[in-house]
Amino acid sequence: MERRDFIKLSALTAGAAGLAGCGNPDHQLIRFLPEENLIPGVASWRPSLCPLCAAGCGVLARVMEGDAEVVRDGRTGLLKMGLVKKLEGNPAHPVSRGKLCARGQAAVQLAYHPDRIQQPLKRRGERGAGEFEPVDWDEALGTLAAWLKEVLAGDPSGLAWLSRPLRGGRRALVERFLAAAGASPPVYFELLDESVLRRANRLGFGREQLPTYVLGAANYLLSLNADFLGTWNSPVAQAIGFGEFRQGQPGRRGKFVQVETRVSQTGANADEWIPIRPGTEGALALALAHVLLNEKLRPAAAAGSAGAHIEGWSQGLPEWTPEKAETLTGIAADRIRRLARELVAHGPAVVIAGGAALAQTNGLATALAVNALNALLGSVGASGPVRFTPQWESTVPALPHRTLRALVQKILSQPDSPVKLLLLYEANPVFATPPAWQVAAALDRVPFLVSFGSFLDETNSRADLVLPDHTFLESWVDDVPESGTEQAVVSLAAPAMRPLHNTRALPDVLLELGRMLGGRVSEALPWGSYEEFLRVRFDALARQVGADPEEFWKRALEQGGWWSENGLVHTAAPQPARATSRLVRYQVAETDGAVEEFPFHFLPYASQAFYDGSTAHLPWLQELPDVLTTVMWGSWVELNPQTAERLGIRQGDMVEVASQHGTLQAPAVLSPGIAPDAVAMPIGQGHRTFTRYASGRGANPIAVLAPLEEPETGALAWAATRVRVRRVGAGRLVLFSGGLSRFPHAEER
């Protein structure tokens, strides 16, 4: 092409661009009178809290004047107002320390999502059809109050609550509301809820709580399947700690060994990566302890109460020789011996178990073995890397999976559901539970469902009434992080911006409902607003730490909460380690499906972008290429190249994954970092109803899972299903680039 032609073409393109911008006069928006006085172009940073996972990172929101397209009194127009444009970690906050993960960065899209529910809705069509019509708040609240009155006048236990696990003021308020009404205690549900690890910590250390790993204090790190840099526990705090572990101590660089079945993002950072058979992590931990005890590297008593739960601990675990572990785990006995010696020689060492390692029927035994190993290594407590965040109040949800199943059984137990009115808030169990749990069928039996959600998903699209909550940026938020820091933390933030739409904050709606109900409920909830309620809570905290309440509140609002600076405040006394007469015996993990018929172990994993699927509606996260495979806008099945060759599957081919409980289809990604007898799949896609960005995209691995559970806690063993795989045709895979090309440490077994 000649230069002249190029210039002409450029002009043409420019002309076309100009024309593309034409439209009709209806698109001229009116401007509403602004309610705020802001200096245009000048940003202010206001504290807030990331709501997207249980880590509870403190964030700073960049607020600037902008034009928001809003509806006021039925008219659409532009409103000049302070808008949150960007989120960053809050440098003062002890959990996030100025950092934020990809999901946190995308949280700002919650507020501006085009499919956000902008006003109360009433169901119009069939239940589940997702057809709604707008109603005003008076009518919506009136309808709900009438239902509440009717249910509470009869049997109050007909009122039930189902949400994600709540903490802080929201939890206190919800539980107060339900208790005053005489309803059954709230049911909290989250797929990746870690109650196995909490229970193990209670048995071993007397703290029913997730641990905090101070990785900067460690020199050797052995992780069993925990994706602690990506999605597990408190990933931002752990990633900062990992940086200190590697580079924080002059002249020292900690060694990191990852043991897992599939290379995770965290595993890709390891110095040594060791493949293991799924569900045998506990056997490895016991064999490591066996070597330490038998080579007299550490005394058995060093493990204290954590060791007391393990059968044969005081005798030095005679049964758990590295040779026995080799037959179970597939890791060579000599390698196990070397690892055990390294744990002592290169201490302080810490062993972390999480993710698929604990999502097994023997998950509790594995967690207890790892706890005992940590205790044996002297890694737990004030001097070691394993610590517990001091808690102001108990935040333990009561075994979420078991309580949800109990609720479902209660509803289905009688032809006429004993639960008459179910309140739903930020939980999506229809998507995130195996079909055998029958959550959808149970919800459809409840006469009246009310949701406080901001988006229509598989669960709340069944609701009869939707009373949309503000997003976190528009409401008063508070939190009590369970892990991720050694300081006691109670986070707090005022709204960072005014509400964009005709929504109301859930706590304020509950207070309003209390007033409408009158009687016991309104007596139990005497506060005019949630702000007032939080103020009362913080005044109590101020008295407890001996501060002036006024100053305390002001300072908490400025910095994003309160945290102990010198000396920790333990206000919730740790429960004594429970001395069970029953010793926990390690048993081989159960799987669902015969090996002959279902030759592959199916490993779902928390996705870096979508976590458990609750953030799949945010387009930035759909656009985010997966760290290892670089896949975006879809889901995929990871297969070992040898397996794929045997089955005649090439990269990108559509494969069918079938278990005893369901089938799904997704394109194949060939990854040398997965065992030949396992297939892995990220959780998060495959939503049927979840805004324009996630609906009908990809496949949901939870839909093929077997309802196996860890017996002690009732937690779903989501990594215990076996499947078969076959090619069904050509597929489509959107890759950013490249992928994982080489199997790490292929030479050493």
Next chain:
Amino acid sequence: MRRQSLALNLFLAGTAVLLTLGLLLGRSDSAAVESGRARSASPVFTPERPTLRDAVRDFFGIRPEPEQQPIAFTHKVHAENRIDCTSYCHTGAGVGPVAGIPGVKQCLICHRTIATDRPEIQKIAAYEERGEDIPWQRVYGFPAPAHVKFYHAPHIRAGVDCSTCHGDVEQMTVAVRAVDLTMGFCVDCHRQRGASVECVACHY
């Protein structure tokens, strides 16, 4: 080669005709503003301009004519009454990057009682009644492709008179662009005053 060029020329000519038509025939802004109709409730983002004319003018960076402004505001009268530029109306200029255009609220601080019988003032009151702000048409500003940032406050602090860049607004009624803010114009002044002429001083 020749045929290809001919085809290109034809395309170009066609586009030019369309652009001219757009400039001449499109509805003016004020007409659309007056209609004040609400947008169809489509939540999808669109780069559409209200009219073809707007799209073309926008593309070429052509600024609005005085009659397109919703209120026939007179700078002259306000300046004669010694109302300082940055103290009451363009309050952002002294403290931030953007000078800002006053809305209904600022106008009515004085005009709730002053000159309430004038038709233009009554128009402002009518806006307030409807709960709307004044849809001023922007006169100054750089198009996004220029990749230049301008921060008012340091210029005000350095004592640069408003008229240096905005012309003799004190004598104008409705503001029109009197000075062409080219890069040469900026750099000349920066050289004269010994201000930075580094690229990143403005292009960042």
